[in-house]
Structure formats: structure tokens, C-alpha cells
Amino acid sequence: MSDDKPAPIVDFAFPHNWHAEILTARPLILPPLHFVYPRDAEEIERGALEVLIRPLPAKRSPSAQEFLATCALGFRDAIVPTGLWSCPHPDDICAVSGGYAYIINAAAPEHFTMIAFRPVMELRSLPSQGLLLFVGHHALLAWSANGHAWQSEKLSDEGVTITAIEAGKLHGLSWNMITDKETPFTLDLSTGRRTECRVSEVHIKKELSS
Numbered sequence: 001m002s003d004d005k006p007a008p009i010v011d012f013a014f015p016h017n018w019h020a021e022i023l024t025a026r027p028l029i030l031p032p033l034h035f036v037y038p039r040d041a042e043e044i045e046r047g048a049l050e051v052l053i054r055p056l057p058a059k060r061s062p063s064a065q066e067f068l069a070t071c072a073l074g075f076r077d078a079i080v081p082t083g084l085w086s087c088p089h090p091d092d093i094c095a096v097s098g099g100y101a102y103i104i105n106a107a108a109p110e111h112f113t114m115i116a117f118r119p120v121m122e123l124r125s126l127p128s129q130g131l132l133l134f135v136g137h138h139a140l141l142a143w144s145a146n147g148h149a150w151q152s153e154k155l156s157d158e159g160v161t162i163t164a165i166e167a168g169k170l171h172g173l174s175w176n177m178i179t180d181k182e183t184p185f186t187l188d189l190s191t192g193r194r195t196e197c198r199v200s201e202v203h204i205k206k207e208l209s210s
Contacts, residue, residue, distance in 0.1 A: 009083030009096075013125035014132075016086040018106040020093055023050040026070070033067035035109045037095070037102045047073035049082060049097035055106050064107045074100030080119045088130045088145040096120060101134060103143065113148075117141060124162065129189050133170075135160050140170070142192060150192030155185055169195065 008022050031052070049071040055064040074080065080099030087094050091107045099119025105111040117136030124133040131149060134141040138156050142149040156174030163184075164171040170187045186195045 007082075009081055009085075009123075011083070011123070011125050012086040013127050014086040014088055015090050016093065016106075017056050017090040018093060019054045019056065020084050020095075020106075021052045022084065023052055023068075026050050027052075027068070031066055031068050033065050033109070034070065035067055035104075035112075036070045036072075037104065037112055038072060038114050047076060047098065049073065049095060051084065051093075051095050053093060053104070053106050053109070067109050069095060069102075069104060069109065071095045071097040071102050072100060074098035074119050080121060081123060085123055085125060085132060087132050087143065088127075094123070094132060094143075096123065115141060115143075116151075121160070122162070124165070126165065126189070129168070131189065135162065140187065140192070142189070152187055152192045153194065155194075165189070 051069040051071065052066065053069055054066045075098045077098070081096050082098055083096055085094040085096070087103060091105055093104050093106050095102050095104060099121065101115035101117070101120045101123070103113045103115070115134050117134055120134045120136060122135040124135070126133060130144055132143045134143070137158060138154050138160070139152045140155070140160065141151045155172070157177035158175050161173040162170060163173060168189050170189055172185055172187075173182045174185055176183050187193065188195050
């Protein structure tokens with residue numbers, strides 16, 4: 001585990017109706033609109049991610065304005081992500097602060113969702129499937145233009161690794177505590193349900209364990 005501050009990631013793979021900038025510190029003069037996520041956060045000042053978000057003039061509604069988003073820090077560890085991701089819906093932005101992920105509606109910033117995984121270990125943008133994937137310690141969660149799309153069953157006792165995404169399937173490895181081995185799995189990206197693993201993956205795992 002590392003105590004180094006994680007470098008912010010910026011992934012704007014999806015088209016979006018806003019401009020966002022990560023600030024190095026909270027501005028001395030706050031903009032008229034300032035939102036804190038989550039609303040009931042304690043010690044919000046300590047390591048929070050400060051993001052200035054501006055809805056694009058050509059896309060925003062008349063009531064949409066620039067605002068400052070203060071996102072509470074999850075964990076001070078370089079292993080968990082911090083940064084900004086665009087989302088399948090162009091009005092949404094995903095801000096991640098030390099593994100705590102917030103999906104914020106840039107046109108109506110009072111509306112947000114905090115992803116249940118605490119922490120999120122990895123994010124994957126999948127524009128062709130219209131999904132933003134969140135990888136947790138035990139499972140995966142997918143977010144679509146309509147919001148929460150699916151959450152997988154428990155896949156692992158500790159740690160999930162994505163090995164490939166192809167033909168509408170996600171292939172990965174999970175850790176089985178009882179057998180003390182990694183186990184391959186495959187998910188259908190349209191439903192999040194488990195399907196049969198690729199034969200090649202099973203063979204690879206047998207070779208690695210032999």
C-alpha cells in the first residue's frame with residue numbers, strides 16, 4: 001500500500017455537454033454555486049477533490065450555471081483512482097476522489113449518485129456498449145445513459161482483474177480464498193450475468209497453476 005497521492009486520471013471517452021477542471025486548491029472566492037458530495041460528509045476539507053464544472057453554453061439549459069464540486073476523499077492511497085470521467089449520458093460527469101465515485105448531473109448538480117463500491121478500484125469506459133464500468137474488490141457495476149444498468153454477483157473474495165473485453169463479453173480473473181487460486185470468469189456486458197468462460201482462458205489458468 002502506498003501513501004503517495006494518486007495522479008488524477010482524465011478519461012473523456014464519451015461525448016459530454018460540460019467542461020471540467022480539477023483545481024489544485026479551493027478558490028479563495030467561491031463561485032455562486034458550490035456543492036459538496038456527499039451532502040453528509042465529515043471532514044470534507046481533508047484532501048477533497050475540487051472540480052470546477054461549466055455546462056457548455058450551446059448545450060446547457062437557461063438555468064444551468066458554472067459550479068464548484070467538492071468531492072470527499074475516500075482513501076489516501078495511490079492504488080485507488082482519482083480523476084474525472086465522462087459518462088454515457090452527456091449531462092453526467094463522474095468524479096472520483098480516492099476511490100469514492102460520484103456521478104453528478106452537470107445540468108442539475110443537486111442530483112448525484114455515489115457508487116456503492118467503497119472504494120472503486122478501477123474504471124473502464126466502454127462507448128461501444130454505452131457503459132461506464134466500476135471495478136470493486138468483489139464485483140463489477142455498470143452505469144448507462146439511463147443510470148444503474150447492472151451489478152454483477154460476487155465474483156471474488158479479494159480483487160477482480162479484467163483480462164479482455166470482446167464481442168460483448170468481459171473476461172477476467174477473481175480470487176478464491178478457499179482454493180487460494182485465481183479463477184477465470186466471463187460476464188455478458190448487456191446483463192452483467194455470468195456466462196461460460198473462454199476455453200483459452202481456462203487453459204491458460206491450468207498452465208499457470210501446473
